[in-house]
Amino acid sequence: MNRISHINSSQRQQGSSSQQVLYDYLVLHAKSDSPEQLIEDFRRLFVEGRSFRDSNVYIALESVVKSKNIEYDFNYFFNRCCHILINRWQMEPQLQTYIPKLVELFENLTSPRSGLNNTPNRIRYLVKTFTKSDEFIKLQRLARVITSKQTHNDTNAVGNLIHRYPYLYNHCLAGDDSSTEHQQTVRRIKAQTEKRFEVNLSRYVTYKVRMAQLARSPELAKEHKHLIRAVQNPTLLKDKDLNRALKYFVGTIDGGYTYKSLSQDFLSQTIHAKTFEHFKGDLYEYLTTALDPQYTKGQFNKNLYQLLQNTLPECNHQKPSEFLMMRTSSQLLNFLVVDSGRNPEHYVFIDMISNLGVTKTIGTLLQVVLMCRKVKPYLDKRFSILFNHYESFSREGVPWLVKALEHLQLAFSVHFGKVDLTCLNHVKMR
Secondary structure (H helix, E strand, O other): OOHHHHHHHHHHHHHHHHHHHHHHHHHHHHHHOOHHHHHHHHHHHHHHOOOOOOHHHHHHHHHHHHOOOHHHHHHHHHHHHHHHHHHHHHOOHHHOOHHHHHHHOOOOOOOOOOOOOOHHHHHHHHHHHHOOOHHHHHHHHHHHHHHOOOOOOOOOEHHHHHHHOHHHHHHHOOOOOOOHHHHHHHHHHHHHHHHHHHHHHHHHHHHHHHHHHHHOOHHHHHHHHHHOOOOOOOOOOOHHHHHHHHHHHHOEEEOOEEHHHHHHHHHHHHOOOOOHHHHHHHHHHHHHOOOOHHHHOOHHHHHHHHHHHOOOHHHOOOOOOHHHHHHHHHHHHHHHOOOOOOOOOOHHHHHHHHHHOHHHHHHHHHHHHHHOHHHHHHHHHHHHHHHHHHOOOEHHHOHHHHHHHHHHHHHHHHHHOOOOOHHHHHOOOO
16 A cells, blocks of 8 residues: 555545534433534534533544545434434434534524635535535424424425425435434334324215214204314315315226226236236236327327337346346336436326326326335425426426326325225225
8 A cells, every 4th residue: 555545545444434423422422411412512513613621522623624635424424414313303202303403503694704724614615515505404394294294485395395295205304315313203203193194084085074974964964963073184285176086086996996906906917927028918908008199099009108118128028027027117217207406307297197086196106116116215205306307396386296296195095095985985085
């Protein structure tokens, strides 16, 4: 190892060990100190950047901000420091309100002084740079999810709805390089939000079913109506639209098939498909059968057919496999929703919503995911791209997106959640 490489390696090791001093301090004190004291610690360390109650911690922070690669490493380091506290507080409901207070600490920082290279100014520069990063945007979203409150000046911004859609959390609140603490927090909050929505949806449906039953019996209604407690619609959809969507996702859509039975029937056929080429032909029929013939006569069918034909043509003579199904499904979702963050074109998705309506459009996406369940996280990511793209828009500016987000939440709860809504098949809700 030459001298320069040895120096760089030593600097990295020193930076890493200094970071660990901060991590260890926060882990230890998160268990014993009050959130107020810990937020004050953050203020003194990362906002003022001056002397600290534990001199060894401040010396370690000085070493961190002076390390050679800190311009690239600081965001990860600082984000992890935040999430050591956030993960601890999130586990105790009475402490969760301190999470947005921690995030607010860094929202209106003064700019560092130019030309000054002392430790406090260096810290302010690095933290100020962090507040312009994707990591900080994710922290702000997490704070909004925790409080479920609208904190932006534009209270109608799409971004303020993030707490409603747990399927967005993995991509909007965390990333592939997020720390273990960060990912644990997101998984925990996601599970809690999903459960809360399913409970609220189940209560709403039970209430509606009881009211529908009473409507068929005037005598019974007189006697019992006052005993039934009204339950609020848990979505942003109108009652009529919610009831229609629930019946559609739970009930039959084509030839007596439900979405679940339609996908199971298709999968049973794929076992007998001789080649990948035959599978793609069957898949085309599976997706278009439930759609409006007037719409599928147009450009959509031609483009869908062409997409499938162009998907891994070199594998056409192979036997269909899980890998080929996943690759085909991911290509379908690119086509049907949005390609990528770098190329956020989604004209097909908007065209489908305009011509078929939101419910049937989401139903088509549901068909893909039920056919290949391992591709669900990929669909989550497609919607995360749309959410990021329109985050600063007003809800009134993109009503189709809000409806789509709500419908997808319903579809996921019905087909991947623990709520049982089959009672809807036996009653007509109003």
